[in-house]
Amino acid sequence: MARFNGYLFNKLQSIGTKSEGPAYYLQQWDYKELAIIKKVQPWEKDPALEKFMCQKVTVIGDAGPKGLEYQQVQPLLQAEAKTGTAAPKTPPPATRNWYAQIDSMPPSPAKFRVTGEVQVGNPGIEAQLSVSQPQGINPAILLMDLNLTQKPGPWPQEMTWVPAKYEKAGSANYTDVEIFFNGASIARIKVVSTT
Numbered sequence: 001m002a003r004f005n006g007y008l009f010n011k012l013q014s015i016g017t018k019s020e021g022p023a024y025y026l027q028q029w030d031y032k033e034l035a036i037i038k039k040v041q042p043w044e045k046d047p048a049l050e051k052f053m054c055q056k057v058t059v060i061g062d063a064g065p066k067g068l069e070y071q072q073v074q075p076l077l078q079a080e081a082k083t084g085t086a087a088p089k090t091p092p093p094a095t096r097n098w099y100a101q102i103d104s105m106p107p108s109p110a111k112f113r114v115t116g117e118v119q120v121g122n123p124g125i126e127a128q129l130s131v132s133q134p135q136g137i138n139p140a141i142l143l144m145d146l147n148l149t150q151k152p153g154p155w156p157q158e159m160t161w162v163p164a165k166y167e168k169a170g171s172a173n174y175t176d177v178e179i180f181f182n183g184a185s186i187a188r189i190k191v192v193s194t195t
Contacts (some may be wrong), residue, residue, distance in 0.1 A: 004034060004059045004068060005076055008052050014042060024049050026059055026068065035067030048073060071133060074147075092181040093148070094119040096161070100142075100177040100189040112172040116179070116187065117161045120148060124155035127164035132180060140175045146186065 006026040013023040021043035024036040036059065038046035052073050061070035098116040118127040125148050132143035146164060172191075179187040 008057045037067045092186045098187050098189045100191040102193045104195045110171040113167040116164045122155040123160050124151040129166035142174045142177045146181045
């Protein structure tokens with residue numbers, strides 16, 4: 001796998017057909033456009049790419065004859081944008097009160113949820129949990145990524161705790177959840193089942 005830096009944008013493809021939908025591209029620093037293969041139907045928006053539209057990003061994946069098959073898309077770090085090299089990793093934030101639960105209590109359907117709190121530098125930073133791709137070799141341990149996103153606008157620079165949440169409908173067979181930040185493990189949680 002390789003890292004590709006550039007500006008993520010889309011164009012409308014197959015106009016006037018049932019397959020009309022967005023095609024995604026990465027404009028690289030030499031102004032070449034690299035097609036990104038989306039992981040949904042041709043007429044659908046790819047949610048993993050949509051959240052980074054019109055932003056400078058790093059795409060991790062493999063380039064092939066049809067385009068770039070992405071594994072991960074993340075915001076471009078400032079140092080990478082200026083120098084073209086990887087920036088030093090940000091140290092993980094302080095976290096607390098992690099909880100993972102399979103909630104099978106009525107009413108149906110069952111829900112799987114992971115919650116915790118993250119200490120951030122201002123109240124405009126949001127903490128998001130997402131399922132890591134790829135997963136590890138033990139299917140009983142769910143690997144998740146913690147990502148921090150700064151909302152636009154002026155925010156008071158004060159340390160504060162913000163919630164990190166993940167919820168999915170349906171039952172799960174996990175015994176543990178491991179949370180990662182920038183590739184480093186920061187928490188391991190036992191899954192509690194309520195029935």
